[in-house]
Amino acid sequence: MANIISDETIEYVGILAKLELNEEEKEQAKKDIGEMLDYIDKLNELDTSAVEPMSHVFPVNNVFREDVVENGDGREISLANAPERKEDSFVVPRTI
Amino acid sequence: MSLMGLTAVSLGKKIRAGEVSAIEAAQEAFASIEKKEAAVNSFVTVEKERALERAKEVQKGMESGIYAGLLAGVPVAIKDNMCTKGILTTCSSKILGNYLPEFTSEAVLQLEKAGAVILGKTNMDEFAMGSTTETSAFGVTKNPWNTEHVPGGSSGGSCAAVAAEECSYALGSDTGGSIRQPSSFCGVTGMKPTYGTVSRYGLIAYGSSLDQIGPVAKDVTDCAVILETIASHDKKDSTSVKREEYDFTSALKDDVKGMKIGIPKDYFGEGLDSEVREQVMAAAKVLEEKGAIVEEFDLSLVEYAIPAYYVIACAEASSNLARFDGVKYGYRTEEYNGLHNMYKKTRSEGFGTEVKRRIMLGSFVLSSGYYDAYYLKALRTKALIKQAFDKAFSQYDMILAPAAPTTAPRIGESLSDPIKMYLGDIYTISVNLAGLPGISLPCGKDSKGLPIGLQLIGNCFEEKKLIQAAYAFEQTREYEHCPLA
């Protein structure tokens, strides 16, 4: 494997992705990501220096809304699936 | 024959003619589901009472003229990544196991406007990440042709339900082949429209720049009618394209005279099963005999589509799936110590292995220092792939290819080697990168009796050419019902 993923990298990516892997999963993830990157490195065979990155396939642009209020009281729609709700708010573990 | 053995259009005709009622059609669908679900497991959620109520309402509506379309009263199954108000929408994931959307996706709304009766929600690979429907949190769906094999994925539930005749037709979604490949494995017809043709509003995103909803049915006619019904220019989806016309059924003509069909040589090399090659080439011959001009050509860049796809799709997925955090909806872990621990436990317990693998990869390729090397490189490759297709379509009306390199693998054979599994998408993935339409339809079976799919790929906005060629090919064969149907 050309791409060796370190424990620190897996730890760091876990912080970014908010995923907590157990030891076994970590080892598997190191292997999987390494192998995938080896495979992805195939792209380096292509000379893309003169190519613009393409994020949108079609040249569609300027899709807008007018500045008009259409939505009414959204409390029940927004809170209907809340895992924990207090009156009209979502409840999360204390942030500070 | 059971009503579910009919195509959607034929059943719709009978309902409109008053030969059967929408209620009877729904009842037959549920009888079929009750009989076959134990063997197939196509559905995550079955909504019998609600559907029967709805069938009554549609029947009344038809009598009073509210519903006059071809699909009025015809029972449909919806892939479980499309939001349906008041019906569980899980993406086959534990993290959305209890999610009851407050709104319905635009494509499903369009069907409801046409009088569709929704039977329930079909199983899929978790968050559409997979090619076998084995990554579902709610059990594996089995291939109705041989229940020891997978139905393909990620729309495996939709394709299996259509093949097993548990519904008249279904909606699927296709990010890298998720409609075409399982259609091929299940011996049904599935279509991925041009990006932007069907609104993504209410489709729970996997790779936003690649996702597209499309029909799964028994024949090309059904696909054309369904596409005509669900396609719309939707103001709620900024990437929705306003097309010049939405008439797809006028392309249902048995005529391929003079059509130029290109066969990419690079699709018929290493890795392609010989039986699949044989049947697909035979299909090309049939089209040639009907008057099409068939030529081989070099498409190029084929081997770069999968790595580019996995960078783009996983990067987008890592961001799209960040919202599942136990705060607003869905699963929240029972015990936790503070905010970040809650996030991590919720997500680690709520997502399955394949989803976590892709989120990790996606987060990595976007992380500081790697963006240019991976993400931008993939976007540049995507541009090259688009150019290769543009070049091909300057010479050919469409491209003919297999939908998958093999027929359906056995259950349990695929997940252990992800890269091998990803390679199974080699003929479908570049179509999504370039935003093109593609259709997969049955063209034969292998020696094990498993269906083989023929794929036709068109230039963007040229679904009608695909429909016409596919329809012409279809006229040369009979629809084959699977043993379990």
Add this chain to the structure above:
Amino acid sequence: MKQFETVIGLEVHVELATKTKIFCSCSTEFGGKPNSHTCPVCTGMPGSLPVLNKKVVEYAVAVGLATNCKITQNCKFDRKNYFYPDNPQNYQISQLYLPICRDGGIEIETEDGTKKTIGIHEIHMEEDAGKLIHDEWGENSLVDFNRSGVPLIEIVSEPDMRSADEVIAYLEKLRLIIQYLGASDCKLQEGSMRADVNLSVREVGTEEFGTRTEMKNLNSFKAIRRAIEGERERQIDLIEAGEKVIQETRRWDDAKEYSYAMRSKEDAQDYRYFPEPDLVPVVISDEWFSEIKDRQPELRTEKLERYKKEFQIPDYDANIITSNKRLADIFEETTAICKNPKKVSNWLMVETMRLLKEHEMEIEQITFSPENLAKLIQLTDNKAINSSVAKEVFEKIFSDDIDPEAYVEENGLKTVSDDGALRSVIEKVIADNPQSVEDYHSGKKKAIGFLVGQTMKAMKGKADPAMVNQILAELLN
């Protein structure tokens, strides 16, 4: 001893004055029950998609034009990924790679009169986050998404400021421009304008920048000033003690006058930006660009010139009145009704300013209507009330926006100009004050002042002083 120089750059967030949010048609109105101004889009429901509010683009371009920026004719949105409960999707839609405005700058003038240009690196559009309320008793926080998706522009300056004075001057100038454009009310206290301060120090004479810190949670000019001074001290102390400044985000605690590091292992600050696939690029055609340009309202410099010319008020007055958009608006509206620019200017500059100061209010908090001030000026012009009564009435206008005509009528404050009635009062005053009359006749002409005062007292202030003078002179001679 070493001399240190402070280097400051600002990131200023401004909430735009649109009626709806940036990506959905929920109201941006303040207040309302928690989560009442929300929908699937601004709460990050699965399957929901954003659609851009056109007005946001127009405001951003307007601010860019007024701050001499280049407008990016083909701009895009990007996702900024980070987990926090006030951020419903756990990514914020913002702009990194192609922000809508770049390379601008505005000229500031500090109190000592020095002029200087502060560069603007870029302006980008983005969405605001929701609000977290911390449950006083429990171990929980509450999330309200009413502010989630309110449109913001972030104005990123170059590190061109060297003191708190320059920072305040820059912010005041920026606020004035944006208020003039009507793009935002820019209230620091209410959070519609927020500034993050990037600060580093270096020895005077060095070319290279020192390591900078970013300070957040600054919601008044006073806090900004104290934070800059506090952080400068902290960094100099570190350097002089041979330690290093760490590049980090710090939270300013204004009560303790100290900043605290916001470090956390879980907060990697690696935002994984990538182009937002759910939105299409914004292309500003030449046509649209000139439309926005033509709609640009008159800014301060132009207004200043026009006031001097059109209303012929002194430079001094024009300067003060145009220093605030709201004040200028009140001036113009009032003048349009009463056609007496100098008097309007006087009321605004003297009495209005006095009352604002007395009540510790900002100009933005003025509630009286131009109609009522105009009516008051007309009452004085017609000599229906005298100046001391006018001041008293103005206080009522200032506090309760009363109709001065009705008020004067109801309270019987009208000047008595009936010759007969006034004459008999004056006759009585003369009879009651023989000493003053004698003083007057013996050459102490000033004694008439006392008699005028007595008359006004007897009239409870409602007499026209000129008329009193005239009748007195006539009767005494």
